[in-house]
Amino acid sequence: MKLLRLGAPGEERPAVRTGDGRVLDLSSVTPDIDGAFFASNGIDRARAALASGELPALDAEGVRIGAPVARPGKVVCVGLNYRDHAAETGAQIPARPVVFMKDPGTVIGPYDEVLIPRGSSRTDWEVELGVVIGTRARYLESPQQALGHIAGYAVSHDVSEREFQLDYSPQWDLGKSCETFNPLGPWLVTADEIDDPQDLALRLTVNGVKRQRGSTRDMIFQVAFLVAYLSNYMVLEPGDVINTGTPAGVALGLPGNPYLRPGDTVELDIDGLGSQRQTFAQA
Secondary structure (H helix, E strand, O other), X not given: OEEEEEOOOOOOEEEEEOOOOOEEEOOOOOOOOOHHHHHOOHHHHHHXXXXXXXXXXXXXXXXXXXXXXXXXXXXXXXXXXXXXXXXHOOOOOOOOOEEEEEOHHHEEOOOOOEEEOOOOOOEEOOEEEEEXXXXXXXXXXOHHHHHOOEEEEEEEEXXXXXXXXXXXXXXXXXXXXXXXOEEEOOXXXXXXXXXXXXXXXXXXXXXXXXXEEEEHHHEOOOHHHHHHHXXXXXXXXXXXXXXXXXXXXXXXXXXXXXXXXXXXXXXXXXXXXXXXXXXXXXX
């Protein structure tokens, strides 16, 4: 099942996209797709409503698509989680996950404009598999346990400002939490529709030029391990988002460091999860 939210910022309507491409209104099931929705068995209720055949159709033509999860409580990120990306940045392969937080307010729609911060000269791209938590996860004992706490998956764009991230503080938050720095979506694909989250191809282009090509097979720390690991250091709540890292091909690791400029267009996609497209503008 593909869950999405349609409408202007702050006015999104919950919806479901069927296998044949129709978009159906979920407003009778839930006021929004958020932590409360996941915590109240919202996915099961939405699936039952879809099976009933009674959900009204929505005309989605030309309507903005918002992030598929409203107001995530937290966005937890894992850095250097692909061997080739660690190598291109000159970093050692981490022995434990590199964890940092990203302001949840950075989450925007998959086609929304992204703002290059004032004073930035090193704004960079990162296509990532986003994991959305469905049920509270606390002190999980094994990766096998963790899979049952995942609501689904989405394309996530972990935009970064490298100077702010690497030069201004020993922690990375300054370069990760600028406004609009986490487009998410276009939809949340429920976990039951993804046979293996460790067998998904990720792709990203900038102005039509191929920049990133990778596979979740190459993660150092796999999705289930990450959820279990994080649950031992923080409580993961329904609606939280985990960004699981990016493969090689970011501007930081490319010859000439071709960082993003106003007017640049980035397109990214992941197998089975849809695609995004953003134009960058000066803040």
